[in-house]
Amino acid sequence: MSYKVDYSQFPNRSIVCIDMMSFYASCIAVLHNLDIRKVPIAVVGNLQHPGSIVLAASPPMKQRFGIRSARSRLYDIPNHPEIRVFEAKMQYFLEMSMAVTDILHTYVPPEAVHVYSVDESFIDLTGTEKLWGNPEDTVQRIQEEILNTLQLHSTAGMGPNMLMAKLALDLEAKKSGFAKWTFEDVQTKLWPVSPLREMWGIGSRTEKTLNNMGIFTVGQLANVPLSLLEDKFGVMGNQLYHHAWGIDLSKLGSPIESGQISxxxxxxxxxxxxxxxxxxxxxxxxxxxxxxxxxxxxxxxxxxxxxxxxxxxxxxxxxxxxxxxxxxxxxxxxxxxxxxxxxxxxxxxxxxxxxxxxxxxxxxxxxxxxxxxxxxxxxxxxxxxxxxxxxxxxxxxxxxxxxxxxxxxxxxxxxxxxxxxxx
Missing domain, CATH: 3.30.1490.100 (DNA polymerase, Y-family, little finger domain)
Known part of the structure; x- marks a missing residue:
């Protein structure tokens, strides 16, 4: 396989992105001793406002009733005897999030953990082989400990950098539970991605501009001359090009879209x-x-x-x-x-x-x-x-x-x- 990018020149670490499945709904299920896999649960911001956004929905709520987080509102939820609707308890959610972070800290030092959001974290397992063995097995062990300790299900993506770990999570692991992407997977797994907004870091406006340039897949983006992208997007064009090749030089804890901080x-x-x-x-x-x-x-x-x-x-x-x-x-x-x-x-x-x-x-x-x-x-x-x-x-x-x-x-x-x- 021939590359335009020499991957040997870039860091190749064991970065993992761990995401708690339906986090708010899962926390509520634990609090009320409900089975997140069987009970249709919705968590809303405020029960007193019909227009309040649904912050989380359990899998049965999504599958049976079509209620999805960030898309549905309280007035969209049907009146059904099996449905359980709860108001968000942000302090409790934060405590559960911190409990997850505490578990991660038992495997690596604090500087090797980056809390990306309340339900998602990056962890660098590079160099932990002598302590915990194969990084893939360590991820499974971490997920099992989170489940056994907090009753929270999780998914995880692993990659040589933060970008690839996040892509592995979003594009594969959320369906399979775990996925590892390497630089060798870029052309077979990343390049076919379309529409472009499915690529983490590309919003609808950038996607529209790229589409107008005749670019509809990540693979097409990767094969556009770098100079053309830089002329069109400035420093963001350089970022788009290298992200399409799976390259990311962000340090753990820094914004992945470095150079585009806002x-x-x-x-x-x-x-x-x-x-x-x-x-x-x-x-x-x-x-x-x-x-x-x-x-x-x-x-x-x-x-x-x-x-x-x-x-x-x-x-x-x-x-x-x-x-x-x-x-x-x-x-x-x-x-x-x-x-x-x-x-x-x-x-x-x-x-x-x-x-x-x-x-x-x-x-x-x-x-x-x-x-x-x-x-x-x-x-x-x-x-x-x-x-x-x-x-x-x-x-x-x-x-x-x-x-x-x-x-x-x-x-x-x-x-x-x-x-x-x-x-």
Missing amino acids: YGKGQILMRDYNKIEEVHTVLLEMCEDVAKRARDVLQSARTISLAIGYSKNAFGGGFQRSRTVEEATNDTMKIYQTCKELLKENYNGSPVRQISISITKLEDEHSMQLSLFEKDNWKNRKLAAAMDGIRNRYGSASLLRAVSYTPAGTAVKRSKMLGGQKL
């Missing part, structure tokens, strides 16, 4: 927002959150993106627009002002139900040019730092803007939640 926030509103002033309120709250996260790590951004989703009552739709500003910023009000401009230019007056913002093209904060024409730039930065310090010490709701206390504000209510759900 900060963003999105929320589905609990009701339709019919006035643009109400949308402005939520926008300001979200800009404050995103800007603070950038300031906390001394980053600033040049590109600001806004996405608006209209209510289904207005037949859905929406828009997503971005703007690159002249000077990188992490100033809340500057990000907010850009979002307001994007909203004014593209909003059609329909009721708004979903808002997302993100900032990209990050650079070190110290590279920011403090404009001579804006005397208050440095003073504003120091003020923001002081506000961030208060929030870091006393909680996100310890210091809020006045708009958060208006009927349109969501920050107060969301401060009492974890992951968007009640504790």
Whole structure:
């Protein structure tokens, strides 16, 4: 087999991505002594809101009633005597997640574990052969211990890097329980993947652009000249090319999509927002959150993106627009002002139900040019730092803007939640 990429030049480790199956539903099943494999279970964010999203569904709930997490809502669940519906218990879910992590730490040191999400973790088993034997057997042993100790079923993907481990998990292991992908599997297992959005790291917008270029499979992407992809996508083109060849140089614990780091926030509103002033309120709250996260790590951004989703009552739709500003910023009000401009230019007056913002093209904060024409730039930065310090010490709701206390504000209510759900 001939390669354009010389795999001998890249790290070949034993990285495992472990995912808890139907995690929230499984935790609830354990709590109520139910069989996750037999009982149709749904976990929702709030039982008092018919529009509350289904956060998790057990296999019988999916197979028998077509209810799926993140796609269905409370009002979609049929009135059936066998169905059990529960409200999310985020504190309990976190405790179970930490219990899983504790088990992983008995096999490897803390630096060899990266908690990717509440139900998914990466673990590096490289060099553990003398302790635990063959890495594939170690994965099985870990899965059995999690099941016997916590009654949680899991799936696992193994690969030479984080990307390949994640792909093995998503594209094979979630059906078989365990899958190992090597560099030799790239052409036979990864390249046939289509549509492109099935490839982890490729979203619908990137997929559409690639499709317009005549690229519909990962294999076609891998055989496009690297220079063409870099001309079209910049640094992301380099990433797309190497990911299509199964190459990933991310260190355990760092973002897999290195070079494309961004900060963003999105929320589905609990009701339709019919006035643009109400949308402005939520926008300001979200800009404050995103800007603070950038300031906390001394980053600033040049590109600001806004996405608006209209209510289904207005037949859905929406828009997503971005703007690159002249000077990188992490100033809340500057990000907010850009979002307001994007909203004014593209909003059609329909009721708004979903808002997302993100900032990209990050650079070190110290590279920011403090404009001579804006005397208050440095003073504003120091003020923001002081506000961030208060929030870091006393909680996100310890210091809020006045708009958060208006009927349109969501920050107060969301401060009492974890992951968007009640504790």
